[in-house]
Amino acid sequence: xxxxxxxxxxxxxxxxxxxxxxxxxxxxxxxxxxxxxxxxxxxxxxxxxxxxxxxxxxxxxxxxxxxxxxxxxxxxxxxxxxxxxxxxxxxxxxxxxxxxxxxxxxxxxxxxxxxxxxxxxxxxxxxxxxxxxxxxxxxxxxxxxxxxxxxxxxxxxxxxxxxxxxxxxxxxxxxxxxxxxxxxxxxxxxxxxxxxxxxxxxxxxxxxxxxxxxxxxxxxxxxxxxxxxxxxxxxxxxxxxxxxxxxxxxxxxxxxxxxxxx
Numbered sequence: 259x260x261x262x263x264x265x266x267x268x269x270x271x272x273x274x275x276x277x278x279x280x281x282x283x284x285x286x287x288x289x290x291x292x293x294x295x296x297x298x299x300x301x302x303x304x305x306x307x308x309x310x311x312x313x314x315x316x317x318x319x320x321x322x323x324x325x326x327x328x329x330x331x332x333x334x335x336x337x338x339x340x341x342x343x344x345x346x347x348x349x350x351x352x353x354x355x356x357x358x359x360x361x362x363x364x365x366x367x368x369x370x371x372x373x374x375x376x377x378x379x380x381x382x383x384x385x386x387x388x389x390x391x392x393x394x395x396x397x398x399x400x401x402x403x404x405x406x407x408x409x410x411x412x413x414x415x416x417x418x419x420x421x422x423x424x425x426x427x428x429x430x431x432x433x434x435x436x437x438x439x440x441x442x443x444x445x446x447x448x449x450x451x452x453x454x455x456x457x458x459x460x461x462x463x464x465x466x467x468x469x470x471x472x473x474x475x476x477x478x479x480x481x482x483x484x485x486x487x488x489x490x491x492x493x494x495x496x497x498x499x500x501x502x503x504x505x506x507x508x509x510x511x512x513x514x515x516x517x518x519x520x
Contacts, residue, residue, distance in 0.1 A: 259448055282440055319421075326413050348417075
């Protein structure tokens with residue numbers, strides 16, 4: 259069951275035999291507990307990719323005609339898992355999307371350097387480093403030089419002056435947020451709250467009471483194990499490779515090809 263931050267703080271204070279509070283800011287100790295819950299939450303979130311933080315969305319238009327293939331990622335994203343872009347070459351073409359593979363920056367520069375800048379279908383881009391992009395076809399690869407913007411190797415100038423958000427697709431993980439307020443509910447699945455509570459309580463006993471609570475430690479270990487067995491509510495979130503024999507962990511209708519998931 260999910261709890262508010264105030265509810266978590268009140269339960270931990272009760273287990274520590276501390277004074278009851280009606281608000282997080284009521285005592286110095288309740289404030290300290292709230293901070294420990296916050297740190298525990300972010301440490302918990304950093305352990306793995308939580309399925310509930312996985313979102314679909316679009317890239318952000320750069321609107322820079324001098325850098326027509328540069329697109330931004332959502333500001334609240336922590337990682338991009340999938341990038342796709344429209345294959346459309348003409349306004350009359352049916353809009354369809356394809357996966358656009360990632361290329362390491364040095365490989366991207368070497369790849370685009372092979373193009374002839376004197377050709378009409380090649381545009382020279384100077385983005386600190388010079389590279390050459392095609393201006394008559396949808397993108398085939400992308401890279402990132404700053405971990406904030408994506409740079410694609412081509413675009414269709416007949417359609418738009420730059421790549422556009424509406425023609426992009428991404429799957430990404432959003433960054434978890436935190437708010438210090440009585441009514442704030444940590445962004446976790448309900449089954450993960452016992453783990454958050456157990457680990458925060460264990461940390462509070464150590465940091466505020468200068469003692470180890472063996473029961474809290476046991477609860478934290480047990481809840482870590484439980485959560486390790488329940489990563490996804492919807493089957494298909496995790497894929498396992500098939501090395502020529504049927505795996506009990508893999509029940510998909512086709513073999514997993516790691517070369518298709520770069």
